[in-house]
Amino acid sequence: MAIGSVVALAGGVGGAKLTQGLAAVLESGKLTVVVNTADDFEHLGLYICPDLDTVMYTLCGLNNLEAGWGLELESWNFMEALQEIGSETWFRLGDRDLATHVQRTYRMHANDKLSDITADFCSTMGTDVRVLPMSDDPVRTIVDTDIGPIPFQEYFVRLGCSPKVCGFEFEGIQTAVFNPLASESFNAQDLRAVIICPSNPYVSIAPILSLAGARNQLRNIAAPIIAVSPIVDGQAIKGPAAKMMRELGCNPSALSVAQEYRDIVDGFVIDNKDAAEARQIEEMGQRVLVTDTIMTSITVKKRLANNIMDFANEIQARNI
Numbered sequence: 016m017a018i019g020s021v022v023a024l025a026g027g028v029g030g031a032k033l034t035q036g037l038a039a040v041l042e043s044g045k046l047t048v049v050v051n052t053a054d055d056f057e058h059l060g061l062y063i064c065p066d067l068d069t070v071m072y073t074l075c076g077l078n079n080l081e082a083g084w085g086l087e088l089e090s091w092n093f094m095e096a097l098q099e100i101g102s103e104t105w106f107r108l109g110d111r112d113l114a115t116h117v118q119r120t121y122r123m124h125a126n127d128k129l130s131d132i133t134a135d136f137c138s139t140m141g142t143d144v145r146v147l148p149m150s151d152d153p154v155r156t157i158v159d160t161d162i163g164p165i166p167f168q169e170y171f172v173r174l175g176c177s178p179k180v181c182g183f184e185f186e187g188i189q190t191a192v193f194n195p196l197a198s199e200s201f202n203a204q205d206l207r208a209v210i211i212c213p214s215n216p217y218v219s220i221a222p223i224l225s226l227a228g229a230r231n232q233l234r235n236i237a238a239p240i241i242a243v244s245p246i247v248d249g250q251a252i253k254g255p256a257a258k259m260m261r262e263l264g265c266n267p268s269a270l271s272v273a274q275e276y277r278d279i280v281d282g283f284v285i286d287n288k289d290a291a292e293a294r295q296i297e298e299m300g301q302r303v304l305v306t307d308t309i310m311t312s313i314t315v316k317k318r319l320a321n322n323i324m325d326f327a328n329e330i331q332a333r334n335i
Contacts, residue, residue: 019045019207021324022200026051026066026219028083028253029245029310030212031073036316037210038074038144040324047145047200048074051214052129053156053185053222056168058106059097061116062123065168066219067133067148068115075140079109083253086111105173130194145196149223152191156218157184167218176255180262185222193226201232208327209233211242213308215256216275217263224279233279239330241282241323243308244269248288252309270295277301282330284308284323302330 021041023034025048034048051066065084072078072086079085089109098104108116115136122132129148137146156167160178170176201209214220224230233240249267251257257267265271269285273296276283283301285292286308293303304326310316 019205020200020203021046021208021210022197022203022206023048023210023212024214024220024223025049025070025212026054026214026223028069030066030214030219031070031078032310032316033210033212033243033320034070034144035073035313036310036318036320037323038142039313039317040320044143044145045205047147047197049147049149049194049197049200049223051219051222052148052150053154053188054167054171054218055153056155056166058168059103059108060120061108061113062120063106063108063116064119064129064133064148067129067146068112071133071137071140071142071146074142074144074146075137077140085109106168130196145200147194147197147200149197149229150191150194150226153187154191154222154226155186156222157186158218159184171255176258180259182263183217183221185225188222188225189227191226193229193232198228198232201236206236206238207331208238208324209236209240210323210327211240211276211280213243213245213252215245215251215254215259216272217256217259221275230279237334239281239327239334240279241284241304241327241330242273242276242280243284243319243323244272244286244289246272246289247286247309268292273299273301281334282326284319284326302326302333 038046050070054066055064079087093110128151157164158170159182162178246269260267269289270292273283277299283296284304290305296303306322
């Protein structure tokens with residue numbers, strides 16, 4: 016069992032998988048996950064937090080493994096009824112998942128903070144991992160495309176990522192406050208490592224790092240910062256990251272992801288299939304761990320988490 020606290024930055028399925036592995040190998044209560052909330056949106060009057068829920072459900076062992084999102088043992092009566100009355104059904108909300116969104120919306124209308132609501136959900140659903148929204152203030156990703164600016168969920172779900180990506184904007188980022196609990200976690204005396212999960216660098220991690228003070232705080236912490244590539248053999252394991260990279264004129268590779276984090280990361284983790292890129296990444300000043308990063312089971316997730324923590328220890332020892 017690894018000793019010391021760890022902060023993970025996460026969003027999406029890849030991030031959720033690694034946080035599950037980290038939670039399994041770290042001491043109870045020692046993992047904090049700072050989650051992207053720029054994917055959040057209001058739909059059918061409900062406040063929906065896709066990344067927060069994916070991380071939360073996965074840590075609690077309640078996630079729908081087949082779909083990759085939502086809750087297990089789901090039913091779809093609500094969506095079928097919506098369709099019958101001619102309502103929008105492009106964003107699918109399962110009957111069980113719906114309860115989360117209804118309760119969150121009810122509490123937010125009562126002026127409860129998203130951080131407090133998420134903490135209560137995690138406690139009730141069964142995880143001692145501290146899951147933090149990156150901010151309690153609204154931030155919204157807008158995808159600039161060849162057909163105009165599109166809110167992220169419409170680009171991602173309704174349009175199936177089909178428009179060509181030209182760039183990204185994070186509405187509200189100038190005034191949103193980085194979660195103070197996340198800042199406290201970065202300053203913990205027993206902080207052992209900060210892990211940037213294998214999440215989309217543009218729409219999952221960039222919003223977190225774009226909050227005022229977040230990136231500078233990371234530059235100044237003593238603990239090792241380790242990033243895990245979401246790109247393996249030129250492809251994203253899940254989601255549109257590789258497509259986005261190509262459309263932005265960037266080669267979809269582990270090396271390209273490493274370049275996104277070069278100013279804050281001490282170590283970079285790549286898959287065995289990308290071993291040939293290790294030398295170029297090391298030439299940028301990052302130490303590299305080459306290992307199996309495709310998380311197909313809890314056993315693989317735990318092994319990857321242990322390898323990352325051993326890697327962090329090696330970097331820390333060299334820096335002393």
